[in-house]
Amino acid sequence: MSGAEENEYREHRLANMARLIELGYEPFGNAFARSGRLADVRAKYNEDEHVSIAGRLMTVRDMGKSIFADVRDGSDRLQIYIQKKKLGDAAFAAFKLLDMGDHIGVEGTLFTTKTGEKTVFAEKWVLLAKALLPLPEKWHGLRDVEARYRQRYLDLIANPEVRDLFDKRIKVVSEIRSYLTERGFQEVETPMMQPQAGGAAAQPFVTRYSALNTDMYLRIAPELYLKRLLVGGFDKVFEMNRNFRNEGLSRTHNPEFTMLEIYEAYSNVTGMQKLIQSLIVHVAETVFGGLHVGNGDASLDLTPPWREVTYRELIVERMGADWYELSRDDAAARAESENLSIDRQWDMLMITHEIYEKLIERTLMQPTFVTRLPAELVPLARICKDDPSSVDVFELVIAGQEVAPAYTEMNDPIEQRRRFEAQAAHGGGSLDEDFLTALEHGMPPAGGMGVGIDRLVMILSGADAIRDVILFPQLRPRSSSGAN
RNA sequence: GGGCCGUUAGCUCAGUUGGCAGAGCAGUACACUUUUAAUGUACGGGUCGGCGGUUCGAAUCCGCCACGGCUCACCA
Numbered sequence: 334m335s336g337a338e339e340n341e342y343r344e345h346r347l348a349n350m351a352r353l354i355e356l357g358y359e360p361f362g363n364a365f366a367r368s369g370r371l372a373d374v375r376a377k378y379n380e381d382e383h384v385s386i387a388g389r390l391m392t393v394r395d396m397g398k399s400i401f402a403d404v405r406d407g408s409d410r411l412q413i414y415i416q417k418k419k420l421g422d423a424a425f426a427a428f429k430l431l432d433m434g435d436h437i438g439v440e441g442t443l444f445t446t447k448t449g450e451k452t453v454f455a456e457k458w459v460l461l462a463k464a465l466l467p468l469p470e471k472w473h474g475l476r477d478v479e480a481r482y483r484q485r486y487l488d489l490i491a492n493p494e495v496r497d498l499f500d501k502r503i504k505v506v507s508e509i510r511s512y513l514t515e516r517g518f519q520e521v522e523t524p525m526m527q528p529q530a531g532g533a534a535a536q537p538f539v540t541r542y543s544a545l546n547t548d549m550y551l552r553i554a555p556e557l558y559l560k561r562l563l564v565g566g567f568d569k570v571f572e573m574n575r576n577f578r579n580e581g582l583s584r585t586h587n588p589e590f591t592m593l594e595i596y597e598a599y600s601n602v603t604g605m606q607k608l609i610q611s612l613i614v615h616v617a618e619t620v621f622g623g624l625h626v627g628n629g630d631a632s633l634d635l636t637p638p639w640r641e642v643t644y645r646e647l648i649v650e651r652m653g654a655d656w657y658e659l660s661r662d663d664a665a666a667r668a669e670s671e672n673l674s675i676d677r678q679w680d681m682l683m684i685t686h687e688i689y690e691k692l693i694e695r696t697l698m699q700p701t702f703v704t705r706l707p708a709e710l711v712p713l714a715r716i717c718k719d720d721p722s723s724v725d726v727f728e729l730v731i732a733g734q735e736v737a738p739a740y741t742e743m744n745d746p747i748e749q750r751r752r753f754e755a756q757a758a759h760g761g762g763s764l765d766e767d768f769l770t771a772l773e774h775g776m777p778p779a780g781g782m783g784v785g786i787d788r789l790v791m792i793l794s795g796a797d798a799i800r801d802v803i804l805f806p807q808l809r810p811r812s813s814s815g816a817n
Numbered sequence: 818g819g820g821c822c823g824u825u826a827g828c829u830c831a832g833u834u835g836g837c838a839g840a841g842c843a844g845u846a847c848a849c850u851u852u853u854a855a856u857g858u859a860c861g862g863g864u865c866g867g868c869g870g871u872u873c874g875a876a877u878c879c880g881c882c883a884c885g886g887c888u889c890a891c892c893a
Contacts (some may be wrong), residue, residue, distance in 0.1 A: 342827055342844065343864060394856090397849040416850065433843080446851050470828035470842055472854060477828085479885050491828085534893050580892045581818090683893080710893075756893085809884070 342467045349430045350463045356427050360463040365438040372408035375451060379441050386411060386453060387438040387461060389490075390431055392471065401452075412452040413439050418457060429795065434464035454456065459751055462550065465802035482806050489658075495801075502790045502802055504620045509573065509593060509786075512615055518569045518595065523558035525551060525575070531765045532556030532713070538578040538588075551577035556781070557768045559596050560742065563779055564771045568598035573786065584798045585734065588807050591786040596742070600780035601715075602725050605739035606702060609729055609782060610637050613700075617793055627795045633732060639700040641727075647693050647703065682709055695733035702727040712752040714740035732792045746772035 350360045368374050368384040378384050388406035417425040427722040431437065441455040466492055466814040469475040475491040482488075489496050510520065528547070531535035532554030542549045555572050562570050573593040580586055597604060617624055617635050624635040647658055652667065659667065664684050665675045673691055675684055686707070697703070705723040708716055714724035743749050746769055753764050790802040800806035 340827070345844070349848065354837075392854075394852045394854095396855080397850085399850040399852090401852045401855080403853085412852075412853080418850080448853070450851095450853075452851085467827050467843070473829040473842075474888090475828070475887090476830095477824090479824090480828095482885090536892075578892070581890080583892090584887085586892075686893080 343465050346432050346463065346465045349432060350465070353427060353430050353460060353463075356423070356430075358427065358460045360460060362438075362459060362461045365459065365461055367438065370408040371404070371406045371411045375409055375411060376447065378443055380451075381439070382443050384443055384453060385438065385440045386438065389464075390437055391432060392469075393431075393433070395429070396791050404437065412450050413441070413447075413817055414444075414446070414452050414454050415458075416454070420457075426457065428458060431460070432464060432467075434466075434468045436462035436464070462793055479808070482808055485804055496803065498794055498796065499804060500793060501620050505574065505616050505793070506591075506786065508616050508619050509612065512612055513571050513595065516517045516569075518571045518597075519567060520560060521559070521567065521570050521572055522574070523552075523555045523562075523572060527552050527558075529765055531768065533576075533578075538577050538579050554592070554783070555594055556783070557765055559594055559781070560779075561768065561771045563596055563598055563742075564774055564776045568777065568779075569596070571595040582807060584800075585788065585791075586736060587787065587799050587803055590799070590803075593784040594782065594787055595784075596779050596781045598777040598779045601741040601778065602704075602727055602739055602780055605780040605782040606641075606727060608780075609737050609739065609784065610639060610700075612784075613789070616789075619792050627732060633699060633792070636702060639702060639729075641702040641704060643705045644689065644703055644707070644723075645705065648688060651693055652688060677792050682707055686710065694735065695728055697730040698732055699805075700729065700731045702729055708752075708756075711738075711740060712756050713743055713749075715743050716748075726730075734788055734792065735785075736789055736792065737782055737784040739780065742776070742779045742781045744772060744776040744778055772810060773798075 354360060365387050365434065366385060367379065367387045371386060371388060374384050374386055381617075385774070386404060388404035388411070391403040391405045391410065394401040398417040402415065403410050403414055404415050405411075415425065415428055420428070438457050438459045439453055440457045441453040444452055444454050447453050469487050471491075475481055475487050480487065481492075481495075483773075484800065489499070493602050514520065526542070528549060530550035530553045532552075533556070535553040537550040537553050540549050540551065555574070557571055559572060570693050571593060573591065576592045577589050578586075580589070581624040595605070595608065597608075614624065614635060614637060617626055625632065626635060627633040645657070656664065656667075661681050661684070664681055668675050668684055668688055671688070671692060673687055675687065679687070684763055694703075703715060704727045705720070706714075706726050706728065708714075708722055708724045711726050713722045714726045717723045717725050727739050728735050729737040729739070743752070748767055749765075749772055753769075757764060787799050787802050790796070791799060794802065796802050
């Protein structure tokens, strides 16, 4: 829908604007000094005090020689009372040329109506910005999902619960920042455009850097740069910003998403476990009002300590004590009897991981630390001392979704090279020589962790799609040729 | 990318077996000086997502396309 689309509504509004201009009103005004946002005015000013407010005209109840109307800004709504006798014939008549959604400024004195509502008795009004297109209908709200995402500004105006959810998301992000900063972590910024996309296994977006005549990649993770900072002496750092992965869209995937990564030198996976548990508890309490969160289907109890279980225990619990003694083909047969389709090329590791992802992970509703994953799955983590086939990691799973993977970081450059090479041989990952050089200069032992912020907000708020916690989720662009 | 479902007025939605395109809100006009989804009276508003086909006749049946939703695949 183009803003220039002609329709009856727009025509009327243009005509009203033209008449207001004739009367000396400026349809797109400048700054307006207000006593405060509407919520402040409501809270801090009393009857008979003079106030100056601004906002959108939302509903008008025209009584003939007087009018009640609601004005709304980002904080609240407030009623104004327009009286012909008070305002004068000209200003009163001009007010009737306003349309719903117009931004106006009003000066007047506060009083309380006989129904008990705090109201501004207008002495003067100014036009601040004309709205040429109408707002969505006022009490069914805006339902059309496509319009809600493509024209999120309308969704935010029409659906208060949407605004409330984004207010919460903003607060989650700011609480995380202050929580970490107060504990001595420094927030850093590392490249979003990288010469090679490392730190995770995902298809990157490619872009072209003309000046250097070279391809660059939007980052799939900041991990390898944050570890370079550990080498450089930043020993408690975090970064909370966008990652980009060239993957399909789904209820739980957006190609750009917000990731928090935290690294702490001389710590390990146990330190990360304590940190994430206290961080999420803090966010739940400060933003969501307690430790019982989520919606009816997935009502969650975040009271610590959270369950801790090894990957192997989960597999054995689900598939039988003899699982790890089975031959590859017997394991495949048993998996297939659970309605999984098993690729003939998969080895034992992949069959087992398919079981974890399809049969186990999504059933872990209450917060669970899944520990000691197979080493092949996590090439950047340190091997467990007592078991070379596992790595010293956890995945925090809540509501069936992986929220935060954490590891004791691999800091042995020789072993790291071997793991990268093994992975490259399997066709995944690339060798980042600059990173390996950094490790050779000595990276302190460290705990590191990634937290998917969008999914965390989904889980805490009970939102059922990642689109609902991202202001402008990715959609297919409108084709430019077609009308509409 | 596959399967299923959806797209009707500015918004929210009806629309029967294929037979004149509907409602509420919003809008316009008039009345009304304490209303709260103000009220009352009257009126206007449609490329039924797009293109093609079947038919005497298509919002309705068929095909293709666009966009969206759910789901599967992808995401080691």
